[in-house]
Amino acid sequence: GAVVSQHPSWVICKSGTSVKIECRSLDFQATTMFWYRQFPKQSLMLMATSNEGSKATYEQGVEKDKFLINHASLTLSTLTVTSAHPEDSSFYICSARPPVSFNYGYTFGSGTRLTVV
Amino acid sequence: GIQVEQSPPDLILQEGANSTLRCNFSDSVNNLQWFHQNPWGQLINLFYIPSGTKQNGRLSATTVATERYSLLYISSSQTTDSGVYFCAGSRGGADGLTFGKGTHLIIQP
Numbered sequence: 001g002a003v004v005s006q007h008p009s010w011v012i013c014k015s016g017t018s019v020k021i022e023c024r025s026l027d028f029q030a031t032t033m034f035w036y037r038q039f040p041k042q043s044l045m046l047m048a049t050s051n052e053g054s055k056a057t058y059e060q061g062v063e064k065d066k067f068l069i070n071h072a073s074l075t076l077s078t079l080t081v082t083s084a085h086p087e088d089s090s091f092y093i094c095s096a097r098p099p100v101s102f103n104y105g106y107t108f109g110s111g112t113r114l115t116v117v
Numbered sequence: 118g119i120q121v122e123q124s125p126p127d128l129i130l131q132e133g134a135n136s137t138l139r140c141n142f143s144d145s146v147n148n149l150q151w152f153h154q155n156p157w158g159q160l161i162n163l164f165y166i167p168s169g170t171k172q173n174g175r176l177s178a179t180t181v182a183t184e185r186y187s188l189l190y191i192s193s194s195q196t197t198d199s200g201v202y203f204c205a206g207s208r209g210g211a212d213g214l215t216f217g218k219g220t221h222l223i224i225q226p
Contacts, residue, residue: 034213042218043216043218044203044205097210103165105165
């Protein structure tokens with residue numbers, strides 16, 4: 001139980017194009033999902049909190065117009081990196097918190113490695 | 118926000134050795150987890166442990182919530198234990214996790 005699926009696992013795109021990453025909770029509903037970014041040899045940094053049916057909340061320093069988040073249903077959140085540039089190349093990983101009854105804590109997707117060329 | 122300090126940052130051990138990783142929090146957290154990140158980036162959830170002690174095979178964890186720290190114990194280390202170990206916490210379930218910088222563990226045969 002408590003599975004989060006993330007696609008794609010890796011993507012290479014040209015500078016200036018947009019890339020969409022999907023995050024799905026498979027066996028529970030998630031009104032809130034989280035998006036993190038991890039640069040090589042660094043820790044995970046929270047980028048934004050995705051809220052079903054309302055606007056996402058972005059952490060300080062994260063450009064909301066570059067990283068568009070849509071939480072269209074209780075099981076799906078998407079992150080679109082718009083007008084990608086090489087400095088956006090990173091590992092993006094989503095997370096959700098199952099109901100307390102799972103007693104599992106936060107569960108994470110397998111991540112998406114984005115390379116912008 | 119919450120600050121998370123992990124120690125040691127790097128640890129090199131021989132196979133069979135035991136190790137203790139520590140995580141200190143600047144403020145109280147209601148959610149606390151330990152993860153192992155594999156070479157492909159996948160975060161493996163080791164323990165959800167906001168308080169108390171848990172054990173899973175050769176791994177165990179203890180959180181002393183009143184003193185805002187948690188410990189991860191690895192006994193009889195194997196080469197497959199190598200990787201980066203993160204602890205992370207949050208105040209509430211609607212908050213994202215704040216991660217420590219990780220402990221890079223290398224187990225040599």
